[in-house]
Amino acid sequence: MSATLFPNEAFWGERLQIAREFRSLTQKQLSDEVAASPALISLCEKGKKPFPARDLVEAFGAVLGFEPEFFYGPIEDVFREEECSMRHRRSTAEGLKAKVRAHGTLIGMVIRKLRSVLNFPQQNIPHIPASTDEDIEKAAEECRAHWNLGLDRPIKGIGRVLEHAGVVIVPNLVKSDVDAFSRSGPTALIFLNQAIKSTSRWHFDIGHECGHLVMHSGIPTGTVETEDAADKFSSAFLMPRSAFARDFQMMTHFDWKHIFALKRRWNASAQAIVRRAYGLGLLGAVEYRKAYKYMSWKGWTSNGEPEEPTFQEPELLSIALKSLGTKIPLTIDALCKDLHFSRETFEDITGFAVPVSKSKPLEVIPFAR
Amino acid sequence: MAFKVGFEGLLRPIDKIFRIAVEADPQGETTDISWVEVDDAGNVTNSYVIPPTVGKTNVAPAQAAPVELPPPTVEPKQQKAEDKDTKKKKKNG
Numbered sequence: 001m002s003a004t005l006f007p008n009e010a011f012w013g014e015r016l017q018i019a020r021e022f023r024s025l026t027q028k029q030l031s032d033e034v035a036a037s038p039a040l041i042s043l044c045e046k047g048k049k050p051f052p053a054r055d056l057v058e059a060f061g062a063v064l065g066f067e068p069e070f071f072y073g074p075i076e077d078v079f080r081e082e083e084c085s086m087r088h089r090r091s092t093a094e095g096l097k098a099k100v101r102a103h104g105t106l107i108g109m110v111i112r113k114l115r116s117v118l119n120f121p122q123q124n125i126p127h128i129p130a131s132t133d134e135d136i137e138k139a140a141e142e143c144r145a146h147w148n149l150g151l152d153r154p155i156k157g158i159g160r161v162l163e164h165a166g167v168v169i170v171p172n173l174v175k176s177d178v179d180a181f182s183r184s185g186p187t188a189l190i191f192l193n194q195a196i197k198s199t200s201r202w203h204f205d206i207g208h209e210c211g212h213l214v215m216h217s218g219i220p221t222g223t224v225e226t227e228d229a230a231d232k233f234s235s236a237f238l239m240p241r242s243a244f245a246r247d248f249q250m251m252t253h254f255d256w257k258h259i260f261a262l263k264r265r266w267n268a269s270a271q272a273i274v275r276r277a278y279g280l281g282l283l284g285a286v287e288y289r290k291a292y293k294y295m296s297w298k299g300w301t302s303n304g305e306p307e308e309p310t311f312q313e314p315e316l317l318s319i320a321l322k323s324l325g326t327k328i329p330l331t332i333d334a335l336c337k338d339l340h341f342s343r344e345t346f347e348d349i350t351g352f353a354v355p356v357s358k359s360k361p362l363e364v365i366p367f368a369r
Numbered sequence: 370m371a372f373k374v375g376f377e378g379l380l381r382p383i384d385k386i387f388r389i390a391v392e393a394d395p396q397g398e399t400t401d402i403s404w405v406e407v408d409d410a411g412n413v414t415n416s417y418v419i420p421p422t423v424g425k426t427n428v429a430p431a432q433a434a435p436v437e438l439p440p441p442t443v444e445p446k447q448q449k450a451e452d453k454d455t456k457k458k459k460k461n462g
Contacts, residue, residue, distance in 0.1 A: 114443075117445065117446055118443045118444065118445055118446060119443065119444045119445070119446055120443055121441050121442070121443075149436050150433065150436070152433045153433040153435055153436045154435040155435065156435040156436060156438075157437065160441065161436070163441040164441055243433070247432070265432070267435075315441060316441045316443065319440065319441065319443050320443045327444075327445050328445045
């Protein structure tokens with residue numbers, strides 16, 4: 001057995017656990033990969049083995065895609081279960097949820113480092129607990145007022161609204177089993193699943209996660225009640241009741257042309273519009289059911305709807321990463337080294353490609369004999 | 370009621386006479402309203418029936434423009450400190 005890597009610094013088990021969960025490995029699978037016993041992995045993760053052998057730590061790094069130094073020192077901001085809201089199917093495995101949280105923690109490390117050299121928009125999320133329908137309507141209206149959005153204007157890019165409030169939106173990195181994920185805390189974050197090709201759905205998902213950040217800070221989510229509340233918040237935030245009702249009531253009888261005109265105006269799906277109209281009592285139960293049956297028959301509920309709105313891709317993280325090496329001397333390569341991520345791991349975490357160094361290798365001219 | 374339309378300066382003058390004709394039944398209830406266009410000689414050149422009841426207004430309420438925010442900005446932290454330094458240097462210099 002070789003000596004420990006850093007004799008004066010303790011191995012941090014939580015870092016091993018996060019790296020392992022990010023790679024979707026069980027303790028048993030990792031132990032097989034590094035030729036150790038599962039019990040040893042467990043001891044390391046629990047912090048009961050503060051000075052593991054150097055070769056073991058190097059093996060962890062090689063298998064999980066981190067430099068050995070990564071496993072040392074405390075993590076400043078771990079994404080805890082109670083801080084995270086996950087919009088997922090009920091069958092979603094615990095392992096997948098742990099992976100998403102681990103991914104959040106790792107991307108949080110990147111953001112924290114970026115914040116040390118760049119001025120991000122200040123985090124500015126109002127916290128308005130709400131549970132009844134009326135409270136949720138008011139919470140959405142207060143939230144709009146807090147961000148100066150008014151109560152009668154559609155929102156062209158809801159992502160930008162959140163990014164201006166200091167929330168980092170990370171696109172396309174979660175698996176299809178999890179529709180969206182958000183975390184309130186020192187680093188507010190939304191993971192957006194873009195596997196389902198529906199831009200109106202993405203708008204709604206961001207609104208849903210916004211609802212969790214605003215209403216459910218410090219409250220465990222994932223229950224039917226909290227998910228339903230977040231859906232209602234999204235609906236009320238995207239389509240404020242009085243302005244939406246005025247637009248909807250321009251239709252004298254149910255007309256899909258008008259529903260799609262509303263869709264173009266409010267950047268919400270026809271499903272969300274019909275549901276909102278029913279929720280506000282603008283549409284009777286029979287018309288609502290008929291409309292849903294029609295949408296289902298047309299395949300809009302399963303395969304997506306026509307006339308999808310344009311979608312503003314999340315920009316905050318991308319702008320920050322693009323400024324590395326251009327606006328500030330710190331390069332992405334240096335950032336990877338600083339965080340002790342391999343290039344591949346950095347790309348897996350951020351979805352952002354690490355540019356290959358353009359410098360040519362030095363030409364070596366041999367001495368003449 | 371008859372008048373000659375002529376907007377001097379702003380719009381092209383139209384050499385037409387318009388009349389609004391209101392027809393009523395023996396009880397005095399309005400049955401038809403027509404917008405009638407006549408020439409100088411009093412010949413009807415066009416007429417438009419104005420429906421007495423309008424099912425749907427064609428006046429749409431003014432709609433507020435959507436909220437469209439600019440991209441978020443991320444500025445280097447050192448840059449500000451450097452700017453202050455250069456300003457100080459300029460002042461001192």
